[in-house]
C-alpha cells in the first residue's frame with residue numbers, strides 16, 4: 535500500500551508556577567498547525583508558596599508528587615516534556631557589541647554577561663545568539679573581511695541575545711521533572727516561552743506584562759526578539775492583600791471577591807494598588823529605554839498574561855495609563871483545539887502562555903532561542 539505519512543510528535547509543556555502547575559499536551563504535525571490534545575491544571579498548596587530556606591526541599595520533594603498526580607489524572611499520551619524556569623531563575627537580555635571576528639565573540643559575551651550577573655559565571659549556564667548585525671552608516675566600499683572596525687567613523691554593531699540561568703535552578707527543575715517520571719527534552723526561561731506563544735514571528739513592538747501570584751515579568755519585544763526583560767516582586771498576592779486591607783476583610787474573602795470579577799478600578803472604588811504602580815513604573819522605564827534607542831518606538835500593543843491578567847478592568851487600567859492598546863494575550867491563537875473548548879479557552883487563555891510556548895518548541899517554525907542551544 536502506498537501513501538504519505540506525516541511526522542507527528544506529542545509534547546508536554548509544563549509551567550511550575552508559585553500558585554499552580556499547568557501542563558499542555560500538543561501534537562506537533564508536519565502537515566497541520568500544532569494541536570492541543572490535552573491539558574491540565576492544579577493549584578499548589580500554600581506551604582510551597584512560602585519563600586523560606588526550606589523552599590528548595592519543598593520544591594524538590596513535593597512538586598514531583600503533585601506533578602505525578604496531575605499526569606496520572608490527565609492521562610497524557612507522552613512523557614516527553616519541556617519545563618520552564620521562572621524569570622527570576624535567569625536572565626534574558628539583548629546586548630550590543632562592536633563587530634568582531636566570531637572567535638572573539640564568546641569571550642566578549644561572557645565579559646558583557648558579567649555586568650548583568652551578580653555571581654561567578656561558573657554558577658550560570660549561558661547561551662547566546664547573534665540576532666542582528668547593524669551598521670550605523672553603510673561604508674561606500676565593501677568592508678575588509680576580517681576587519682574588526684571598518685573605519686573609525688562607521689563602526690558596525692552586532693546585537694546578541696544573551697540567555698543565562700542559574701545552574702542550581704536548572705538542576706532543581708531537572709530533578710523535579712525526572713522524579714515525576716518524565717523525559718526532559720529541554721528547559722527554557724519562561725519569558726522566552728511566552729514570547730513564543732503570544733507573539734511568535736509578529737514583527738511588531740510589544741510589551742508583555744505577565745503577572746502571576748508572586749512575581750511580575752515585563753518583557754519588551756521587537757521583531758520577535760526580547761530586547762529587555764525585568765522582573766519584580768509584585769503579583770496577585772499583593773493585589774489580594776490590598777483588597778483585604780482596604781475593605782477590612784480576610785485575605786480569603788478578598789481573593790474570592792477578586793476572582794469573582796468585581797471591578798476595583800471603577801469610579802466608585804476607592805482602592806489604590808501600589809503593586810500596579812510599581813509594575814507601571816517598570817513598564818515606563820522599559821518604554822523610556824526603548825525611546826532612547828529608536829526614534830520610532832511606538833508600541834503596537836501591551837499584552838497581558840498570567841493569572842492576574844484576569845483582573846477585571848486591568849487592561850483598561852494600563853491602556854489609560856500609557857495610552858497604548860492593551861489586550862489579554864491569546865496563546866491559543868497559534869494552535870488548533872476542539873471547538874467545544876472555545877468558551878474555556880476564552881477563560882483560561884492568560885494562564886497557559888508559558889506551557890503552550892514550551893510545547894511549541896518542537897514545532898518547525900518556533901523561534902530558536904533557548905538554553906539548550908549551546
Ligand SMILES: Nc1ncnc2c1ncn2[C@@H]1O[C@H](COP(=O)(O)OP(=O)(O)OP(=O)(O)O)[C@@H](O)[C@H]1O
Nearest residue numbers: 551552553554746747748749770840841842844845
Ligand atoms: N479572575 C482573576 N482575577 C484576578 N486575579 C486572578 C484571577 N484568576 C487568577 N488570579 C490570580 O492570579 C494569580 C496566579 O497567577 P498565575 O497562575 O499566573 O501564577 P503562577 O504562575 O503560579 O505564579 P508566579 O508566576 O508568580 O510564580 C493568583 O494571585 C490569583 O489570585
Ligand SMILES: [Mg+2]
Nearest residue numbers: 551552746840
Ligand atoms: Mg507564572
